[in-house]
Structures are given as C-alpha cells and as structure tokens.
Amino acid sequence: MSKQRTVYCGLVNDELVGQTITLKGWVQKRRDLGGVIFADVRDREGFCQVVFNAENLSAEEMEMADKLRSEYVVEVTGVLNERDGAQINPKIPTGRFELFAESLTVLAKSKTPPIYIEDDLDADEEVRLRNRVLDLRRPKMFNNFKLRHQVTRSIRNYLDNLAFIDVETPYLTKSTPEGARDYLVPTRREAGKFYALPQSPQLFKQLLMGAGFDRYYQIVRCFRDEDLRGDRQPEFTQVDLETSFLNQSEIQAITEEMLKEVVKATKGIQIEEAFPTMTYAQAMNEYGVDKPDIRFEMKLVDFTDFASESEFGVFKSAVSNGGQVKAINLKGQADAYTRKTADALIDVVKPYGAKGLAWMKVTSEGFNGPIAKFFADDNSSNVISERLNAEEGDILFFVADKADVVAASLGELRVNLAKQHQLFDPNALAFVWITDWPMFEYDEEEGRYVAMHHMFTAPQNANPEEVKENPAEALAQAYDIVLNGYEIGGGSIRINNLDMQEQIFDLVGFTKEQAEEQFGFLLNALEYGFPPHGGLALGLDRLVMLLAQEPNIREVIAFPKTGRGIDLLSNAPGYVENAQLSELHLNIRSQKD
C-alpha cells in the first residue's frame, strides 16, 4: 500500500529533520559505496539524497536498491538526517540533508534514457523534441513552465483586481482576407465551407466592448500559418485585453503596471521608473528598428548633411540619390578588429540590403582605416568626433544607402555588435513604449495602402475626410511595448464610428460589398451605441522567453513544433482516413495539379 508523499524531494528542510517522511521521484543517479547505496532522487522541485543501508532495510529491499537505475520511479520512506559537515553538498539547496531509507518501492522501471536528464544537456534540438517527455524532466525546463505559470497567474490577479472579466471567444471562426494566412477547418455540413482558426480574437473582443463588458481579458491561443522563425510558432499564446472609455495613456498605464507586477512576481524586482516612450519615427531614426533594444546606447547618428559635402564618392552619391549616411560608434573596441575582421562585418549587413560597410578606427593620430583619408581634415574630424562622441580606441561603422536599408543594416549591426561584445547586462529588462505609428504603409506589390497595425485602429485625426486626403501622413492611436529588442505587445484605440471604419476599409481597397461580406457584423454593431474602446495584446511566449533568458520560444512551450510545423513527438500533422476526407467533401490535389 502506497504512502502519501510528505514533501517534494527538492523541498526537504530543517523542520523535517528527525522525522519519518516519504518521497516519490526519479533516480537521478545511484552509487554503491562499499555496500551502502546512495541515490539522488529527483522530482520537479529538486533532489534529495537517499541512503540505502542493510541496517534499515530487508535483504530484498537492498537488492532492489542495488538494481536501481537512472529514471526508475521510486517511493522511499525513511528518516531525514542532517549530513555531517564534510558530507554537505553546497551545490544543491537540499545538500545538507539525506534520507535514511527504511522502505523502498519501485513504482516504475526505466530503460537507459536516450538523453541525459541534466540542465547542461548538449543534445540536438531535434533529439530533444523527439524525446520531449524526458527533455521536460530536466529541472531547467520545469522551471521555465513554473515561471510561465507565475507570469499568467500574476497577470490574472492583476487584471481580476481591476474588474477585468475573462471571457472565452471562439476558436472556430471566419476566415478574413487581410493579415497572415489562416488555418482553415473544413466543415462536413456543407461542401466547400470552412471555419478559420483565429489569428487573434480582435473582433470578438471589440464586440464584447460593444456589448458593454467594459473590461475584457483572455489568455488565448492564436494561429498563423506563416513561415516559421526562431520566435514564431503556428500556434502562440496571447494575453489579450480590451477596455471601454479609456484613452491611450490610460491603457498604457494599466499595461505598464501589469508588466511591473509580472517582473515583481517572477524576478522579485520592483521597477520604480515609468517605462520610457519613443515615437516610431525616433526609434527608426536612432535605432533603425521599430523595436529598439535600449539596454545599450550605440545609437545611429545621421551624417547625411555632412556626407553630401564630403569627398568620399560613395557617401556623396548615396545622398544625391536620395539616400542617407548614418554611423554607429562601437566604443573602445578598435583593438578587437583587424582590417580583415572589420571588413568581414559586411556579412552582417548584406542580408539587409547594404552594399558596403565603411569603418574607421579612432587613434591618437586621428582616424585610421580604408576611408579615413576622406575625413582627415579638421572639420570632418570635429563633426564626426562630436556627433559620435568618438574617442581614442573606438571604431566607427558607416552605411550609405536608401533610408530603409541604412536603418535595417545599422540596426542589425548595432544589436549584433552589442551581443558580441556583451555591451549589456543579460539580466536587464529594458521596456520601452513605441507610439505615434503611421496608420498605413504603401504596399508596392499590391499597389495599395495596407493598415500598419490593423484595420480597426483609430487614427489620431478624428476626421475621416482628412485621413483619406493624406493617408501616408496619418498617425495611429497605436502603441507597441518592446522588451530588450523584442516586440512583446501592441495595441491601439479602435474605431467606434461607422463613417471612419467605412473610410478605412475603403482606403485599404475594400469595396462596400467586400466590407459588408467580411465585416458586416461589425459595421452593423457600430450603429447601436458602440462605446470608445481600445486594448492591447501581449505575446506570452516571447515575454516568458525573455524572462527565462531563453534563446527561443520553443523552450517555454511544452510541446512545440519545428520550423516546418511538425510535432516530432506525435508526428502531427499526418495522413487521415479516406472516410474522413469524404465526410468533409475533400479531395487531395496531386502534386502535379
């Protein structure tokens, strides 16, 4: 008959010393020291050393103890002892204790596991994902999920206290043409009809505001059938919230306080200062990206004015073609680069469209390097030194090209160099708000404007006619929240006015019929007293990844998919029975079709 567990292995403590307790867990390792058998027993909270000794155990149990192997599941009862000084293992929290076993039950045996159940496992990710059950036994992994739960718990507590109400919205919804590709779900009830899995509950949460729910939240799965990157998955989790009657700064304040609560709950750190705010224009200008990592400086500095006067042809022609010249200063790292290694950094910026990367070192005798000769005069020297705060030992990098290429290239180089030279505290959490987003960007390929945030975002200008007249200049009541160079969330004030919503649909190229067909239910609802409203969505996976200091979101998702959307554990997706397809009125096109 099984006994109840007294305590998790990892939580044995002084109060239990001298008491008879029961532990249940996995054998981490077993050692035989002259007939006394030592086993480290592991559970999700940590380890406890168990001592099997012929004095306390039957011959049968000693034999069992002798046969223990890694990952056997055991139940052990015995007296908890404090170890003698020399025996203490200072590396683990329970290193001062050991359990003298008085009974042993093997609850499950194990073959030799294909991967080591250790934090510093050096296994291929594919092997880990195929053996995810074992991979998740590594203490580090469990701690990631504990952290994730702490995050959601603190978010829920915070929002519950503010009278937010958690409402579930449908997963079987309608496909919409804008945005990313939908995952579709065929219905057997009518040939050719499909549900779509939601890319976000955007419209449903707006409708809940129309319904007077006032403050909504949901921690909800979202789906996008896109090509996957390190921080993307086909399904991801969003902390989704929406409020009525609040303006942008009120919604930002609620979000900011929520994130501070999360940091406090998970890291024990109380962030006192307000998160800095930056306009989209400033972020693009100074950091080259809309999600600046402000844990370090190294801002992009503009030399366009100066470059047009310079004698360096590359700069001059870039400017005369309507381009820009910008630079960053990698402080004090000149000696880290040879001509060859500095030149090699072109590979960092090339994928972003830059055709060249110019650089100069700052020495006691002035600039040094391939382009130094063009800027040897006092004026050049002064302008460059002043704008970039250049001092001896620094190395300066320049890109001259179209504005978007300069931004993307130097933005990437900046982050790349900062990582390489560890220019920031890896424990730092640098939040920043990005505001004043453009309403639209022009899609050259489609020859039309597309909404930069989404089609339900309210412009700062409340006059539909003025927005229509100059869409390129229209700014949105939108805000992103960025952490350590990752966009972790974004939101906006939404349109609650039928005229404006119709105007925006028109601007992005919807006919009245298309707008009605796709969003008739929203347009209809806007006619019946729709309150001012706005909200925000946070990417939970990314937030947890950053708090856990993990390199990708698969480390904080229990059963993630690979870059090709495959679950290596169950081999989903898979083929299905022909009868299933038949019920769904589907045929598979041969690859030739």
Next chain:
Amino acid sequence: MSKQRTVYCGLVNDELVGQTITLKGWVQKRRDLGGVIFADVRDREGFCQVVFNAENLSAEEMEMADKLRSEYVVEVTGVLNERDGAQINPKIPTGRFELFAESLTVLAKSKTPPIYIEDDLDADEEVRLRNRVLDLRRPKMFNNFKLRHQVTRSIRNYLDNLAFIDVETPYLTKSTPEGARDYLVPTRREAGKFYALPQSPQLFKQLLMGAGFDRYYQIVRCFRDEDLRGDRQPEFTQVDLETSFLNQSEIQAITEEMLKEVVKATKGIQIEEAFPTMTYAQAMNEYGVDKPDIRFEMKLVDFTDFASESEFGVFKSAVSNGGQVKAINLKGQADAYTRKTADALIDVVKPYGAKGLAWMKVTSEGFNGPIAKFFADDNSSNVISERLNAEEGDILFFVADKADVVAASLGELRVNLAKQHQLFDPNALAFVWITDWPMFEYDEEEGRYVAMHHMFTAPQNANPEEVKENPAEALAQAYDIVLNGYEIGGGSIRINNLDMQEQIFDLVGFTKEQAEEQFGFLLNALEYGFPPHGGLALGLDRLVMLLAQEPNIREVIAFPKTGRGIDLLSNAPGYVENAQLSELHLNIRSQKD
C-alpha cells in the same frame, strides 16, 4: 476632454452622495417630465437614474438630453443625490440615488435596437444570436459571464494553492481513430496531411506526468465534430487536471474540495457533507442512467422476480424473454392524471424503446387503472405497496422490457415527471460520484469491445492477463462526477505500465502496428520511468450553466454556434478563396461525388 469614470452606474452608493461624479454608460430609457429629463443609464454593473435639468445644464446640453434615445452611449458628470422617500425605486439596488447632471457628452448614438435590452426578453434564440452584441448587453447575460469568471478564478486559486501548474498543450495535434469525429486542419506543407483539433489534451497531460510535472491543470478548449444537442457545442471548455502518485480517492477528494470552493465562491454556500458515491451498477439499477439526478427520490424499483409470477401477460413474457419489470412511484399525484393523460406518458418513454407504459393509481380501495385487475390480490398489493412505498394518492408507472430499455425509459420518465411536478428545489446542487465503471462495452455494430471511458484508463485488476480473459467483467478505476442529473466531469487512474497498455489496445482491436502508428510516442514514454498517475476533466460550460440555472450552455458562451454549427453573427463557416484551397492542396468534391 473626457473625464475618468468615478464608478460603475450600478455601484453608486452612500459614500458618493453629495459628490461630483462621472458615469459612462448606455441610455436604458428616457422620460421627459415637464421639461426635466430623466434617463436610466446602464452599464455592466447596473443602472443609475440621471436627471437633466435646465438649472444645471446649458441650453445645448438640454437639447442633447432631449434627443437621447435608447442605447445612446453617454458620459455624464454631476452630483449624486439621495432621492426623497417617495421617489425611491426599491426594485433596483441603486434606487435610492439619482445623479443631477451638470454636463453631458454623447459618446455614440444608436439606431433603435432590434431587440429589447431587458432580462425578460422574449425573442427567438436565432434573433438573439444574430444580434448577439445587443443580446449580451442584457444584465442577465453579463452576470452569466461574471459567474463564469468567478468559477474559473476560484478553480485556479484552489489548484494554484495545491501546487498544480497550468501548462498549455497544443491545439494543432494528431488525428486519432477512436472516440468522436475530429475537426481536421489541412497543412499546406504536405498534400494530404492534416492536424486535428484536440478532443481533449488527454495524452499531453499524461505525457506531462511522464515528464515529472506532478500536478497539471489547464482550462482548455476541446473540439468534437458531432451532431449537436442543447448542451453540446463543436467547441467546449474543459477544466483539465492530472496528478502523479495519487490514487482514485485522493483525486476525488481534490476535485470535490474544488467544487465546494466553486459553490462557495459563486453561491456563498458552504457544502459541509461529503458528496455521496454510487457505483455505476447502482445508478443504472436505481435511476436507470449513469448520471442520476438525486435532488429527488422516485427510484426505479425492480419487480422482475414478482412479475414472472404475476398474471399479467406483458410482464410475464418480458421476464421470460430475459427482460425486466421495473416501476416508479410518483407520490401524491394520482389526481393530476386522467386515464388519457396517464396513457399519454407513453410518448415520454417511446423514444427510449419502450413499447408500453403501464400505470396504476393507489386509492383507498386499492389499485385502480388498466392493469389494476392483475394485482388486486393481497400478496400483489402488499409487495407493490411495500417496495414502492405506495400510499393513497400515488400513481405508479411500470415498464417491462429488455434491461437497457427499462432503464432508459423509466430513467427518463422519472426526470420528466420530477420536472413537471417540480419535485425538487431548483436551487439545490446535488453532486454525486459514480464509480466502478465497466472497462469496456461491447459494440454490436463493430463486433468488438470499446473502452467505456478511454483506452488509457487503468482497470481495477492490475493483471493484464485476467483483464484479457474476461473483459466484459473488468471494472475501471474510473469516476464521474454528476450534478443535478448532468455529468459534469469524469476521470480515471491511467495505465502507467506498457504491458497493460498494449493489452488494452489489443482488446479494443488495434493491431500492434496500428497502436505503434497512433500511440507510439506514448508506448515509448512508458518505457522510461512513467509514474502512477490519474486525473479528471470537468465540463466548464455545463457546470456554469447549472450554477446559472440556465437551460442550455449557449447562455454561458459569449459567441456560441447553432445546432448546425453556425455562428449566426459572423456567418462562419464560410466559403474561402480558391487560392487558399490551392495552397492547401484541396479540391472540393461536388455533391454528386
């Protein structure tokens, strides 16, 4: 410039009297009493009467007030007053207050809404669903969602305190052949391959136990493509939990305490007594169903032994054909039935296969009714009266047929009569555990055993060989929790032993190859120290429906689907672009195919 809301309309209170406050909400109704305009302003928490008076407002604002119509969204600032005695409206909690408006802003106008925003709305459900945004404005609806949130919040708090960890499992999973029909999600990455939406996270939660997570929960959406009934939806929400190292009674105790917490948090009722437990056999025997409503008695009483000796041919032949005779006693309602209305109750039992329904009234002169003559002797009279506790004024109903027909027919009649005659307190919450379920039922159509709970449920007998020898008799370590005649949850101890799992797959007719193909990842994991584990899942929608005393789960789902799986608001599912189908390698079969 908009002011911040001071308080919800429904929460104005004594402390605010005399203060200048701001309310935001919807105009419920407007009355003009000799130039003074009264409006009831509504928000999610209730109503507040607002008084617009020329003394306090500009001519422009008075004009605006005059033009207010139902469902206009307004912001009103003014001084909260206590009403004079005669003016008090005792029907609403804020009936002692009124706001003297000093400023008015119309935030949104409204056309005349197609449905009344009132609790006692008498509209067709289809009209309500098409106008769901307005329908959800009815106070009753918001209160349902507030209740739902209270339920999930109390469940989360309870489980969090017991060291359960909330882990998200995938929604894009693999299709499995057993159980209900899967919703499929085609992938564009490989023609003919599909994900399936999960019918439950069953295997994932078991794998998390294999991973040592020890205590898991999730409030999670599940999907079943079945024909829908009043209490079914294509997507539904499950409170899913799983534990390691606990036995059946420990898991039941945790669940029971959790449900008591929910009742306490939502109803303020502390249930002191332990939930009663009944075996499956007893439930079927005494109530005719596996989810007995024990708010009232009227148990099924067996007369098979007695009937075989009786002179009533129908009873005799039913028994001699291996059937049963059972009866229920509707106490004190004999006078409620004429011969015609009593005979008409055959319509209640017919759909359950009964070919007849016999009945007798108990009068001061003995039994009365069509079959009374067969049971007029003293012995019959005594046996019947004793077993059914029959007294003057009662009416007795008998069904003679195959055991399953008797059970289903009388089980249904019992519930039907109880509702009709209001034999129970509608506020009662009668929980009951159903235990000792059979492992298998024999599927005549498929000619094989199928798992009654699911294929991962552990039998009470730990010996695979013995289970194999007599599957019909094997009992499961399974338990359902029933509330007021609805199954609100069920669970089991799972198999953590490879031999047993392979045996069960074999018993339900899987070849080794099929088992490997479908569940290889589970079988593999069972080889590496898989702990004893078990859990349970609660149907959240149904639980909330019962707590809200609503007749169907659509009342506690914000955006439900109709019986044909249609979202009447957005008209999902819908047709999609041909390009989408092409990317997914799909053709639609014409209806002729």
